[in-house]
Amino acid sequence: MIFDSRYPPVAIRDITITERVFEGLFLDLDAPVIVEGPTGRKVTAGELLDRIKRFAGGLIKHGYGGKTVAIMSTNHPDYPVVFHGTAWSGGTISTANPTYTASELNYQLKDSGAELLVTLPDFLDTAKEAAKGTNVKEIITFGSAEGTTDIDDFLGDPLAEQIPVDLDEHVVVLPYSSGTTGLPKGVMLTHRNIATNVDQSIGGIDIQQGEWTVAFLPFFHIYGQTLLMNVYLAQGAGIITMPRFELESFLKLVQEYKTPRIWAVPPVAIALSKHPLVDEYDLSAVEYVFSAAAPADEALMNAIRDRIGAKGVQAYGMTELSPISHMAPAENASSGAVGVAVPNTECRIVDPETGKDCGEAEEGELWIRGPQVMKGYLNNPQATAATITDDGWLRTGDLAAIDANGELWIRDRLKELIKFKGFQVAPAEVEAVLLTCPGVGDCAVLAAQDEEAGEVPVAYVVQAPGADITADDILASIEGRLVSYKVPRAITFIDAIPKTASGKILRRELKKMMA
Numbered sequence: 308m309i310f311d312s313r314y315p316p317v318a319i320r321d322i323t324i325t326e327r328v329f330e331g332l333f334l335d336l337d338a339p340v341i342v343e344g345p346t347g348r349k350v351t352a353g354e355l356l357d358r359i360k361r362f363a364g365g366l367i368k369h370g371y372g373g374k375t376v377a378i379m380s381t382n383h384p385d386y387p388v389v390f391h392g393t394a395w396s397g398g399t400i401s402t403a404n405p406t407y408t409a410s411e412l413n414y415q416l417k418d419s420g421a422e423l424l425v426t427l428p429d430f431l432d433t434a435k436e437a438a439k440g441t442n443v444k445e446i447i448t449f450g451s452a453e454g455t456t457d458i459d460d461f462l463g464d465p466l467a468e469q470i471p472v473d474l475d476e477h478v479v480v481l482p483y484s485s486g487t488t489g490l491p492k493g494v495m496l497t498h499r500n501i502a503t504n505v506d507q508s509i510g511g512i513d514i515q516q517g518e519w520t521v522a523f524l525p526f527f528h529i530y531g532q533t534l535l536m537n538v539y540l541a542q543g544a545g546i547i548t549m550p551r552f553e554l555e556s557f558l559k560l561v562q563e564y565k566t567p568r569i570w571a572v573p574p575v576a577i578a579l580s581k582h583p584l585v586d587e588y589d590l591s592a593v594e595y596v597f598s599a600a601a602p603a604d605e606a607l608m609n610a611i612r613d614r615i616g617a618k619g620v621q622a623y624g625m626t627e628l629s630p631i632s633h634m635a636p637a638e639n640a641s642s643g644a645v646g647v648a649v650p651n652t653e654c655r656i657v658d659p660e661t662g663k664d665c666g667e668a669e670e671g672e673l674w675i676r677g678p679q680v681m682k683g684y685l686n687n688p689q690a691t692a693a694t695i696t697d698d699g700w701l702r703t704g705d706l707a708a709i710d711a712n713g714e715l716w717i718r719d720r721l722k723e724l725i726k727f728k729g730f731q732v733a734p735a736e737v738e739a740v741l742l743t744c745p746g747v748g749d750c751a752v753l754a755a756q757d758e759e760a761g762e763v764p765v766a767y768v769v770q771a772p773g774a775d776i777t778a779d780d781i782l783a784s785i786e787g788r789l790v791s792y793k794v795p796r797a798i799t800f801i802d803a804i805p806k807t808a809s810g811k812i813l814r815r816e817l818k819k820m821m822a
Contacts, residue, residue: 308664309655312648313713317506319651319678323469324479324501325359325391327541332356334516334543341384344521344549344560350384352543357465358385362392364463366423369445372396372470375481377421377443378527379403379412379430381550385449385458386526387536389425394479394498397470401481401493402527404730405430406790412437415483418686419493428452474498481685482529484626490736493685494529494626503651504533504629504679505541510650511634512568516543519564521557523549524572529630530600530729534570534622554578558588565592569617572729573603573761576619580610593617597635599624600729601761602717605643621645623715627694627701629679633715644714652677655700656709659721665708670718673707674700723814725754725762727792732764734814737793741766744784746774751804751812752795753821766795767817769804 320327332340336353343349350358366372376393378400380386393400401419403412405427416424416437424446426434431452438446447456472479479498483491520539524531539546547560552575561569571579576598579585596611599622608619620635623645632654633646640646648654655674656665665671680701683691695701704722709715725732734752741750748771754762770776778798785794805816 308666309653310648310709310713311654312650312652314510314647314650317503317510317650319499319503320506321474322502323394323472323474323498324505324537325394326469327502327505328387328391328537329356331516331539331541331543338517338543338545340540340543340545341387342519342545342547342564343384344547344556348384355387355540358388358462359391359395360465360467361462362388362458363396363466363470365461366392366396366398366463367466368463369461371398371423373398374423375399375401375419375421376423376425377401377403377416377419378425379405379407379434380425380427380449380527381405382522382526382531382548383427383449383550384548386548387540388458390526390532390536395466395469397472397477399478399481401483402532403483404525404527404790406792407433407437408787408790409433409436410788411790413439413441415491415493416441416443418483419481423447425449425458428455431455472498474502476682478682478685480529480532482527482532482626484529484731490733490739492687492690495682495685496629497682500629500679500681501533501537504631505537507649507651507677507679508534508538508631508634509542511631511636511646514539514542514544514568518542518544518567519547520544520566520568520570521549521560521564522546522570523552523557523575524570524729528600528729529626530570530572530624533630534599554582554584558584558590561590561593562588567592567594569593569596571596571598572600573598573607574728574759576603576607576611577759580607580614585614590615590617595620597622599645601726602645608642623717625703627681628675628677629681632675632677632679641710641712641714644710644716646715647713648715652679654709654715656707657702659706667711668708670706670708672721673703673705673715673717675703676700725752725764727760727762727764729761730792732762732793734764737764737766737789737795740785740788741768741781741795744776744781746771746776747781748772748774749804751814751817753814753818755796757796760792763796764793765797765799767799767801767804767821769801 611619624630
């Protein structure tokens with residue numbers, strides 16, 4: 308049983324993602340489209356367009372045209388310059404979390420084959436260490452830093468036209484995701500995927516030219532990348548960049564720019580509904596608060612409405628979907644539902660035990676098919692085959708139901724990923740690090756509920772024979788090897804980890820044991 312989108316289809320156009328964004332910039336070249344939140348510095352559409360073309364020219368000049376460029380940065384006015392300049396030059400952009408440790412970034416640089424790394428001076432030491440043993444030939448920075456090239460000095464003559472690419476085959480964006488399980492994998496997203504998902508998203512929301520939103524959601528994450536950076540610029544709308552979320556600064560910007568839409572994750576939605584600081588600011592211009600990247604319940608959506616008078620709604624997606632497949636309709640959205648399918652999107656609910664299709668309101672695994680479904684995982688055909696069926700359905704790993712109105716309700720997660728404030732934590736990655744610690748014989752990592760973060764990782768450890776270690780010993784051993792949100796919040800020692808005959812951890816059994 309296939310559930311179709313209730314929206315009319317959008318045209319699948321032969322256009323690159325950068326050409327799509329340029330359509331929005333050309334609407335008014337003199338209009339500001341980026342404001343640097345902390346400083347107030349403005350960038351007009353014309354200035355951004357010129358700088359993108361000049362960065363592309365610099366890539367060609369320095370021999371990086373058509374290559375993979377990695378970027379590790381917080382939100383910065385030049386982030387779209389690197390992103391779209393790379394795309395304009397026929398290359399691939401791989402976005403990395405700026406809080407990564409050197410070993411985590413090194414893994415991504417090696418797997419992606421990146422030859423150029425762009426970062427901020429604050430992250431230069433990590434970048435230099437991570438680049439060792441990779442294909443990275445040069446590091447450039449947003450601003451001057453010893454031993455690197457300032458991006459202003461890297462720019463070349465403007466590249467007038469898009470370097471031709473195969474829209475369906477060329478990988479333009481390579482973010483890293485753990486998918487439904489396992490270590491991070493490069494998600495191969497094509498121009499067709501990203502450009503079409505921009506139009507699909509716009510088909511579900513009515514963003515106006517000149518409208519502003521505060522962009523604190525990181526551009527390295529597909530949510531901030533598509534829904535904020537690309538959708539807003541493609542509409543001739545504006546983004547106010549924040550390098551990190553700070554509630555007071557965020558509220559000041561929302562008040563100053565009278566933003567009608569806030570794009571958030573559940574912890575920010577909770578702050579809007581509960582924090583006393585909210586009462587000190589005029590948020591009357593806010594009409595909608597969109598929450599995505601992790602589930603939020605009906606009570607939270609209603610609390611936002613009661614507190615600031617805005618409608619709390621949700622969206623659903625994943626990196627492998629570019630990312631949006633579902634978005635709450637502007638009118639008559641049910642609190643707690645994560646929306647309806649965006650244009651050109653088909654859904655199925657499949658019983659994970661029998662493989663048979665489920666009907667309305669019946670629970671099963673959500674499958675998605677549409678032009679936003681990724682090409683596959685880089686260097687990992689096995690994981691690709693396990694995620695995408697031969698006829699193009701992407702298995703999301705989420706247990707869900709679709710009601711008679713076409714609204715999607717997420718019930719539980721079949722996959723193992725832990726969602727910390729919308730960021731993914733793969734238990735297998737944390738377990739691999741724990742197993743290298745002296746005295747650890749076996750381990751398993753599960754999610755624990757946390758009011759602020761949504762979920763946090765907790766570890767269950769079996770000591771090696773003859774070992775006598777403490778939780779502090781383990782934490783000291785893994786210090787600096789995992790980004791902070793991947794570090795277990797609690798470590799519990801147990802006698803054995805329940806496993807199948809083949810050695811796979813029985814996480815549900817472990818949860819029952821710990822309960």
